[in-house]
Amino acid sequence: MISLKMLIKNTFIVTMDQEKGNIEKGYIYIEDEKIREVGIGEYNEEVKGIKVINGEGYCAMPGxxxxxxxxxxxxxxxxxxxxxxxxxxxxxxxxxxxxxxxxxxxxxxxxxxxxxxxxxxxxxxxxxxxxxxxxxxxxxxxxxxxxxxxxxxxxxxxxxxxxxxxxxxxxxxxxxxxxxxxxxxxxxxxxxxxxxxxxxxxxxxxxxxxxxxxxxxxxxxxxxxxxxxxxxxxxxxxxxxxxxxxxxxxxxxxxxxxxxxxxxxxxxxxxxxxxxxxxxxxxxxxxxxxxxxxxxxxxxxxxxxxxxxxxxxxxxxxxxxxxxxxxxxxxxxxxxxxxxxxxxxxxxLGLEKLGVLKEGYFADIIMINLNKPNLIPCHDIYSNIVFSANGSEVEYVIINGKIVMDNGEFVDIDEERILYESNKFFKESI
Ligand SMILES: [Zn+2]
CATH class of the missing domain: 3.20.20.140 (Metal-dependent hydrolases)
Structure with missing residues (x-):
């Protein structure tokens, strides 16, 4: 599914932006491949007809x-x-x-x-x-x-x-x-x-x-x-x-x-x-x-x-x-x-406007599910991300404004088939 406009709401945000720091509860508004707004609290504009991700219990951070x-x-x-x-x-x-x-x-x-x-x-x-x-x-x-x-x-x-x-x-x-x-x-x-x-x-x-x-x-x-x-x-x-x-x-x-x-x-x-x-x-x-x-x-x-x-x-x-x-x-x-x-x-890599969740930057965003035993409690989000998370908590992936993984499932990719065929191929040809 290709979404030209997307809203992530009610989410914890690790922006990696020095000015904004972390946002306990906020939103990210995405238009085409770019982040248009990162804000605190609720997004008040019209959201009819656009993809909305409820980020409650998640942490959004740069990919x-x-x-x-x-x-x-x-x-x-x-x-x-x-x-x-x-x-x-x-x-x-x-x-x-x-x-x-x-x-x-x-x-x-x-x-x-x-x-x-x-x-x-x-x-x-x-x-x-x-x-x-x-x-x-x-x-x-x-x-x-x-x-x-x-x-x-x-x-x-x-x-x-x-x-x-x-x-x-x-x-x-x-x-x-x-x-x-x-x-x-x-x-x-x-x-x-x-x-x-x-x-x-x-x-x-x-x-x-x-x-x-x-x-x-x-x-x-x-x-x-x-x-x-x-x-x-x-x-x-x-x-x-x-x-x-x-x-x-x-x-x-x-x-x-x-x-x-x-x-x-x-x-x-x-x-x-x-x-x-x-x-x-x-x-x-x-x-x-x-x-x-x-x-x-x-x-x-x-x-x-x-x-x-x-x-x-x-x-x-x-x-x-x-x-x-x-x-x-x-x-x-x-x-x-x-x-x-x-x-x-x-x-x-000389990729400007990447690596930070900020207005005008590319929308390359991952969201990790914070409601996991290894991430509770959260005294320090950076510590939880670096030392406690293991990657399996990633449930949303957005790249260039396009959603690639939605609630733990790949959007355009038949994962099961690829894994099955690859395993078969490796057994037969290596
Ligand atoms: Zn090497």
């Missing part, structure tokens, strides 16, 4: 922004568990990825979309192969996404040209402006100097984001050090990658100079706590980066290293890991973490 994922990797969820990282990649993940055909990518993406929407993610920053198939997998889900074709290894020229072609494909198919593209060089260690330089130039030419893995493991640092006698961050500067708008996933092993460069170049750091813990990569110095006013956002990474796409879990783990690392439970509040998962994500 979560997953800034680093590989959606179709749902296909590899739980595959080859328990192996050391390089053995796992070389013997399990990469050989299986080479077998993937278009149909695999499409189905894997569909499952990812259902999982993300059910746990409150409305925007994703995706990096993977066969992006036109990812787009097909995303059809009907109405998600907001930045799509980047992975550029890695020897075949980078072809992949770079695919990345440029993707821009035209997205432009033609674009679903009400929901899709954008980026350039996604895999990492400083997995591409030649020339390849990194060419990608940097292309991104500059097309004025697009670069989405890249940076300083994830100590192995990566050793490879770059041996080859260039510099850090991966320094290599990003040398190749011109850092002269673009960059979202850098992981940033686990940074020295002080790297952090200074990241600040100077205004690079957004994507924190992926569960992936870093699961793969035993290490702990990024997030609190110090926040102290430096570096834009830190949040991502799940792919499901083979997480093993889900649940941003509620990620927010909780994100705070806990920093508390443990700094042995200090006071440095990163749950409100700050929610900001990282919303406003900072929007900023990282």
């Amino acid at each position: 979560l922004i997953n800034c680093h994922t590989h959606a179709s990797m749902t296909l590899l969820r739980g595959y080859g568990e328990g192996l050391p990282l390089m053995k796992w990649l070389n013997e399990k993940i990469w050989p299986m990825e080479r077998k993937f055909e278009e149909k695999h990518i499409k189905i894997g993406t569909g499952i990812a979309c259902i999982e993300m929407l059910r746990s409150g993610t409305t925007t994703l920053n995706d990096m993977y192969f066969m992006m036109p198939e990812v787009m097909k997998g995303m059809e009907n889900f109405n998600m907001r996404a930045m799509l980047g074709t992975t550029i890695i290894g020897q075949n980078w020229e072809k992949q770079l040209s695919d990345a440029i072609d993707l821009k035209e494909i997205v432009k033609k198919k674009n679903n009400r402006g929901l899709l954008t593209t980026s350039f996604a060089p895999h990492s400083p260690y997995s591409l030649s100097f020339e390849a990194l330089r060419e990608v940097a130039q292309a991104a500059k030419q097309y004025k697009e984001n670069i989405h890249i893995h940076v300083s994830e493991t100590t192995d990566e640092l050793d490879i770059v050090k041996q080859k260039y006698n510099m850090t991966p961050v320094e290599l990003m500067v040398k190749t011109g990658i850092a002269d673009n708008k960059v979202t850098a996933a992981h940033c686990v092993h940074l020295n002080n100079k790297d952090i200074k460069i990241i600040k100077e170049k205004d690079i957004s750091v994507i924190y992926n706590p569960q992936s870093n813990m699961k793969l035993a990569s290490g702990t990024p110095r997030i609190i110090e980066m926040l102290d430096e006013n570096i834009n830190v956002c949040l991502g799940t990474d792919g499901t083979s290293s997480n093993n889900n796409l649940n941003m509620f879990e990620e927010m909780e783990t994100g705070v806990m890991l920093q508390n443990l690392f700094y042995k200090d439970a006071t440095r990163i509040s749950s409100e700050k973490m929610l900001k990282i998962a919303t406003i900072n994500g929007a900023k990282a």
